[in-house]
Amino acid sequence: PRPILLTRHGEIQDNVRGRIGGDAALSEAGELYKKKLANFVGKRLKSERAASIWTSTLQRTILTASPIVGFPKIQWRALDEINAGVCDGMTYEEIKKNMPEEYEYVADSRSRKKDKLRYRYPRGESYLDVIQRLEPVIIELERQRAPVVVISHQAVLRALYAYFADRPLQEIPHIEVPLHTIIEIQMGVTGVQEKRYKLMD
Ligand code: F6P
16 A cells, blocks of 8 residues: 555644735644655655655745755746636635625525535636546546655645545535645555544644
């Protein structure tokens, strides 16, 4: 068995304020996480010479990977966060105030009546779009024989996790993928096993 380690980037101020999208740098807590992550990866993959680190092209994932040494790093556009189109850079509050109709879909985690999976941000993407663009990443992940650390974003990791954990499509936009937590997926002959490591709050 070889592990796939999934993690979101370290925290950015936008996460604290509920502002979506953007391309911000890490907050103080995010800076701490990147060190803890490097430490964890260094120990966990000590004898795994062929392992690699995959990030998106957004600086919060590249910065999170920066202290990890000794493994090749690959940037994938397909690992970039869901494109929120005209809502990029807005807070959930601003969307609620200015675009109440849209908000019903964007933040339906309470009611779940609206179709968050198929909802496409104006000039942006839907979760289904994200799932589709992840296909080449999944094919490459399946092909790898060595461990891979994937440092990406909430919506993208929901989709990747659902693929490996065999979760139904409808659930994807609601799966919990907290910050500062590593989800380790073990692909073995007997199936898939999962462990979570919460490195900090
Ligand atoms: O808030 C962080 C973030 O990565 C946003 O950039 C993105 O729009 C959002 O999470 C995705 O989660 P949700 O679909 O639940 O808003």
